[in-house]
Amino acid sequence: MAPLALNLQVDALQSLPNLAELPTNEATILARIGVFRAFAAGDTIPIARLRSSQCYVILSGVADTVILDRDGEPISIGELGEGDFFGNSIFFSSHSLLYAVQAQTQIFALQWSIERLHEKKQHLPLFMRLLEASYLQRRAVSALSRVPLFSHVSVEERALLATQLTRQEFGRNTVIFEQGSAGQALYLIEQGQIAVEQHGVIVATLSDGDFFGEMALLSATPHNATLRCLTPTRCLHLPGAVFAAQVAQHPSLEAAVRRVIDERVHHSERVRGDQTRQHLIKVAVRYGMFRGSHVLVRQPAQCPPDCRICEQACAERFGQTRMRLNGAKIEDWDITQSCRQCRVGAECVEACPEAAIQWDDNGALRITDACTGCNECVLACPYDAVESQTIFLQNQQGPLWQLWQRMRQQSHQIQPKTVASKCDLCAGYDDRACLSQCPTGSLQLISIEELFPF
Ligand code: SF4
Ligand code: SF4
Ligand code: SF4
Structure with a gap:
């Protein structure tokens, strides 16, 4: 496809x-x-979460936007046409919407790399506002679409x-x-x-995608529970009327x-009548089990006495272990003391004055060199x-390099540096040292749903 002349691209943008x-x-x-792009009818344009990904505006043509619901089933969240953006969510959220765009007709679009937009954003104030407004609108539509409750409502009504x-x-x-207040x-x-x-x-x-407040509205009775935020929380509010x-x-x-x-109602009655279940939920909340999607756990009964191979494997890789055994106990599990990779409102991220703790593309929070x-x-x-x-x-350059550095340090040529250290799921490595070296398979990175199936 021959590139469109600059003035034609400017005209095309301003005519939207x-x-x-x-x-x-x-x-x-x-x-x-920008890069001028054409897509044939039927093409699928995947939208990635990576900063290296692309953002588009449609100059002409029609496309369908498809997201996955909470069960992984594709659902259409509406059509895109002239002037609509897609791929812009990564710009505004590290947990961007993941969706695909399917061309229904031939599409002509202008494409930008997210990185280039970041570089130029201070010179694009109006454009950035429009890009954000479009992102927020799509977020609202996709939040509604993901709620199974609204699967009965047409795409147009959802919009x-x-x-x-x-x-x-x-906060x-x-x-x-509060429990007892009016809905x-x-x-x-x-x-x-x-x-x-x-x-x-x-x-x-x-958590994300759940809804609440429905009971008081439908039954016209006061709220039967108090809802308290465990993390900073963003909700969409739909008036009762x-x-x-x-x-x-x-x-x-x-x-x-x-x-x-x-x-x-059935679930809360079961929990209220079951002290063990109440205790499990309390411990899980106290130890941040629900903050991430997975947690490092082991079954102590499977571990040989005094075995600490997993801790040592981590320490060998990073100079100091990033996980400790004998954390919280939940039934047969020992929940290791290690980072939960908190998806929302991670306190470490909020506290860091250097913005040194960043998400990587594999879903881990990583402490960068800015620490x-x-x-x-x-x-x-x-x-x-x-x-x-x-x-x-x-x-991390190997034992000889470290020895050389220590010798230099002893001769006062370099100073040691203090940094923060936490589990980042072995970011940058092909394996997780603790899991790879566990001789019994007792240590697991287990999903929260598997650990707490209630
Ligand atoms: S270090 Fe940060 S992300 Fe990890 S558990 Fe603590 S607050 Fe959560
Ligand atoms: S120790 Fe490092 S990562 Fe932690 S808050 Fe300070 S600069 Fe940020
Ligand atoms: S996953 Fe890697 S960084 Fe995390 S505890 Fe295991 S070895 Fe350490």
């Missing part, structure tokens, strides 16, 4: 209805760093409903509503974790909500998963 106000200097920058949603942010420990809205969790408490007992936790109108229009929606209510060893993250982590470590420069 949503970019009509785009100043010529912004349009020119975008045209310069309309999304315009009635308002985003609300709550850690904020009570969203006023339905809430959908976009991001975050919330404890459901009845009479001071945590009976459940909710809008929800009631939807329920009136869609009897199947009411039936689906009532099914969820029955399940929740100054200030100790803030060590103090902030509620699970004691970060420790200080004294390193010698290039300490």
